Amino acid sequence: MRRITRIATVGVASAALALTATACGNTSSSDAASDSKEKSVAIAYDIGGRGDQSFNDAAYAGLAKAEKDLKVKGNDAEPSDGESDADKVQRLTELARAGNNPVIGVGFAYAPAIKKVAPKFPKTTFGIIDDSSVTGENIANMVFNEEQGSYLAGVAAAKATKSKTVGFIGGVETPLIKKFEAGYAQGVEDTDPSVKVLSQYLTQPPNFDGFSKPDLGKAAAQGQLDKKADVIYAAAGLAGSGSIEAVSAAGKWNIGVDSDQYMQAGLAQYKDSILTSVTKDIADAVFNLIKSVEDGKPQNGEIRYGLDKDGVGLTDSNPAYVKLTEVTAAVDKAKQEIVDGKITVKTAP
Structure with a gap:
């Protein structure tokens, strides 16, 4: 190449x-x-x-x-x-x-x-x-349909959290990234209304550093960890690697994005903290x-x-995720209901 x-x-x-x-x-x-x-x-x-x-x-x-x-x-x-x-x-x-x-x-x-x-x-x-x-x-x-995969992440987060507080980090506040936030928040709410969702964007357009600077993601994740979040989903491109690092160091759960981040060589040292990832079949x-x-x-x-075409989804590469049968059962049920049209996922928070 x-x-x-x-x-x-x-x-x-x-x-x-x-x-x-x-x-x-x-x-x-x-x-x-x-x-x-x-x-x-x-x-x-x-x-x-x-x-x-x-x-x-x-x-x-x-x-x-x-x-x-x-x-x-x-x-x-x-x-x-x-x-x-x-x-x-x-x-x-x-x-x-x-x-x-x-x-x-x-x-x-x-x-x-x-x-x-x-x-x-x-x-x-x-x-x-x-x-x-x-x-x-x-x-x-x-x-x-990023919002659909993110909804499943919200279901998983709501089932996996022990602190009843989870986080969302968006790289740049654009309509596209708001789809991730909207689906995630709805999935959490529909699964367990008592779970609090902390949401934060790293930058605002025209500043797109929120997609490229890991330090921004790391600082945002640390802030959410300090507020007791124990599951954090970052849709922030390269900046998301900083979030993954912070969450891993705290011994809490990450939810990856776009690729199966559990399988990414560059994140191997943090893989055990990556519960699952929302994938887009790019x-x-x-x-x-x-x-x-x-x-x-x-x-x-x-x-x-x-x-419906497996164009978005949630990964099961981490054996720890597979063992959480309550989580996986809830995710599988939600997926089928979305495909069947029983659940309509929002595209804006």
Whole structure:
């Protein structure tokens, strides 16, 4: 796999030059690389980049699977610190010009860039994870029912807590992360109304440090531990690793997010504290889009992954979780009721 290093933040003049060059190219020259015989695909990471043990790593797993199973060449591009939409436009343009198809933006922050770049490369499929606001014939929107998986986490937390206090830490207060909070709080409330939920966001837009700085997650978790929380669910990307560290040191329960964090090598020293994880099948979503392009039937429009398709869920990798039969039984019951339509999960707190 070819790894593209972090693209340095460009100045206004450089960004304008890059955009002008793109705009001046006609459709045939833009698509020339797309007609290359070499099959290559690319993903552009979100804040935190590869190695976040969470969101971005899940996308990378899908790319790696495509390399192995579909025999395509994979390219991945890192974000730069404090980057602008112009930087994302430059990155996606370079990936498309290089002949990658599809080109996938990992995270809703890529929406403005995909809106600008996709029309210039009509033969290239652009995928975006966690956003359905930008649309087009060559755009695939991979979205998830995060609130459903988070509801199951709330059920598990309410059953596992001994202090009757649990915590939620959101990286950045955006509508997407509020879905995690809403489902979690509802799951706790429906399971045991006497359990208190402490909720905190690390940063507010446009400050997205809450997805990238572990120290912020660690401090927030410590604050909730001090208030007697003994189960903490962090939806905060790389910053969530700081929360996991603090909760583990206190001997309390973590609930992971996006990937099965119990199985993540980078979190191995904390794994015994990770009761379960809310997963989003980002890996399969990425793989499925790549395969659709390889099959000549590229996906487009909204592609939704929920509990009914195992697109979201709760892991059982930790043997300690499996042994908590009261917890697992309650989670299994809640899952079936959501799938059957007996429980409707809120998408806002």
